[in-house]
Amino acid sequence: MAVDQLRADLLKNYDPLFVGGFRRLLDEGYRFENATHDHAVTTTAPGHTTLATGVHPTRHGVVGNSWSELEEGRWRNVYSLQDLDTEILGYPELPGRAPTNIYRAGLPDWIVANDPASRVVSISRKDRAAIGLAAKAAGDVYWLADEGGEFVTSDYYHAEYPAWITEFNATTMPLVYSDSVWESIIPTTALSLTRPDRSRFELDGEHTVFPHRASETVDASDPRALNHWRYEFTPFPDRAVFALATEAIRELQLGQRGSVDYLGISLSQTDLIGHNFGPRSREQLDNLLRLDVELGRFLSFLDEAVGPGRWVLGLSADHGVLDIPEHLAEQGVDASRLTRSDRRQLSRSIQDVLDNVDDEDEPAEAVKEAVLSLPFVAAAYTFDGVEQGQAIDSFQVLYGRSHSRTRIVGLAARSGVYARFGPNVLESSFLRTSHGSPYYYDRHVPMIFLGGTISAGVSSDRVATVDMAPTLAWLTDTPAPDDLDGTILERSLRR
Ligand SMILES: [Zn+2]
Numbered sequence: 001m002a003v004d005q006l007r008a009d010l011l012k013n014y015d016p017l018f019v020g021g022f023r024r025l026l027d028e029g030y031r032f033e034n035a036t037h038d039h040a041v042t043t044t045a046p047g048h049t050t051l052a053t054g055v056h057p058t059r060h061g062v063v064g065n066s067w068s069e070l071e072e073g074r075w076r077n078v079y080s081l082q083d084l085d086t087e088i089l090g091y092p093e094l095p096g097r098a099p100t101n102i103y104r105a106g107l108p109d110w111i112v113a114n115d116p117a118s119r120v121v122s123i124s125r126k127d128r129a130a131i132g133l134a135a136k137a138a139g140d141v142y143w144l145a146d147e148g149g150e151f152v153t154s155d156y157y158h159a160e161y162p163a164w165i166t167e168f169n170a171t172t173m174p175l176v177y178s179d180s181v182w183e184s185i186i187p188t189t190a191l192s193l194t195r196p197d198r199s200r201f202e203l204d205g206e207h208t209v210f211p212h213r214a215s216e217t218v219d220a221s222d223p224r225a226l227n228h229w230r231y232e233f234t235p236f237p238d239r240a241v242f243a244l245a246t247e248a249i250r251e252l253q254l255g256q257r258g259s260v261d262y263l264g265i266s267l268s269q270t271d272l273i274g275h276n277f278g279p280r281s282r283e284q285l286d287n288l289l290r291l292d293v294e295l296g297r298f299l300s301f302l303d304e305a306v307g308p309g310r311w312v313l314g315l316s317a318d319h320g321v322l323d324i325p326e327h328l329a330e331q332g333v334d335a336s337r338l339t340r341s342d343r344r345q346l347s348r349s350i351q352d353v354l355d356n357v358d359d360e361d362e363p364a365e366a367v368k369e370a371v372l373s374l375p376f377v378a379a380a381y382t383f384d385g386v387e388q389g390q391a392i393d394s395f396q397v398l399y400g401r402s403h404s405r406t407r408i409v410g411l412a413a414r415s416g417v418y419a420r421f422g423p424n425v426l427e428s429s430f431l432r433t434s435h436g437s438p439y440y441y442d443r444h445v446p447m448i449f450l451g452g453t454i455s456a457g458v459s460s461d462r463v464a465t466v467d468m469a470p471t472l473a474w475l476t477d478t479p480a481p482d483d484l485d486g487t488i489l490e491r492s493l494r495r
Helices: 008-013 021-028 044-053 107-114 127-134 163-176 188-193 223-233 236-252 269-277 282-305 325-330 340-355 364-372 383-388 394-401 465-475
Strands: 030-036 066-071 074-079 120-124 140-144 262-267 312-315 377-382 417-421 444-451 457-464
Touching: 008 030, 008 444, 021 282, 021 444, 030 465, 044 107, 044 127, 044 465, 107 120, 107 262, 107 465, 120 127, 120 236, 127 140, 127 262, 140 236, 163 236, 188 282, 223 236, 223 269, 236 262, 236 269, 236 282, 269 282, 312 465, 340 364, 364 377, 364 417, 377 383, 377 394, 383 394, 383 417, 394 417, 444 465, 457 465
Parallel strands: 030 457, 120 140, 120 262
Antiparallel strands: 030 444, 066 074, 312 444, 377 417
């Protein structure tokens, strides 16, 4: 299970407020307090695929949410989980989705290889999360289609929708998805733990206080607009994900047939709310309290349907997040965002170098020197340097794990250079805040194991998200390949 953008300290800060699933994870689970993604490009598709495969992005191939590829001398943009030869069932106008670009099998594949009767299910609001958690495995993989109104899959997974999915979309979705107002459920005594609700840093700077009403920002009489509002700005889609996961367990008898089954779940709304309102917002706390309740219900359902001790859960996140830079700056922290003029300056300095080199020259070294002279660039690494492994600093190692020569990610990368911006510098110029950097705030995530014979505990060992898949494999007696980047966290979890 992944909670999208759940930076590890958020769970810690709000610990006393949790009464549901997070409570159970914190009290009964075994948690690693120093878990990180050990790659540089900390975005959603790489994060999920890393959790499922046990190798770094440079090896599973999903080095970014999207990347540039050179095709017959021209750059084209490629979405990580796109496959234009596949079709989204019922939405032929949408581009196809499949794990074609993932190089490596992962935990769900290993489970099926070990027992062909095993089933694989993966569910999220986001296609890149649902597919990433399923690695290469075929199975029941569902995500919410563009306006967020119903769960879909592609013909990579199914030739047509199973009846229970059609039924779920028609009858359950309207019920779990009915709200047009988002009210706060934060207890009054906890309000002081967040930033004040009214804030010029949030959303459009105007619609920043509870209750949030669809009618204030969209035409709420238009069902698509209403779904879009829920999809982008509220916690509600996660409720739909839990409802479908519950239905999948019932319908497919997951964990109830004498085989090990795999269920991947990614909860996306923490990410959307983080981007729009910031991790320290009242909205994010409210969202986490709702998630806590939903997760609590789901774990109780697992006990009922599968049986206590007969399921095991590994929970983590695909990346962390930077606090809203303007909010940090107000608190006296050195933080800023890359402006349009910064971007222009960056591409101009790269272009200057490229205009002045011979065709024979390898321009990367010169580009590196040029971008290093820009005030917002903290360091730069050439592809050659990254591949030769003569690390300038530890960040270069992280870039090496996100590296690809054919799938190009990063503002200077088309010229063979990774530019690292300063800490607390937000690369996005339009989002309130984001993630994607190699800094600790973007890499530090929870890693908690619960269920089976795991007993409560806390470890401060340095562990990494590549350890998730081999550890879950070990916990379920599933043979895993021996060339993984991650290791089994056996010493801590051994019964
Ligand atoms: Zn994400």
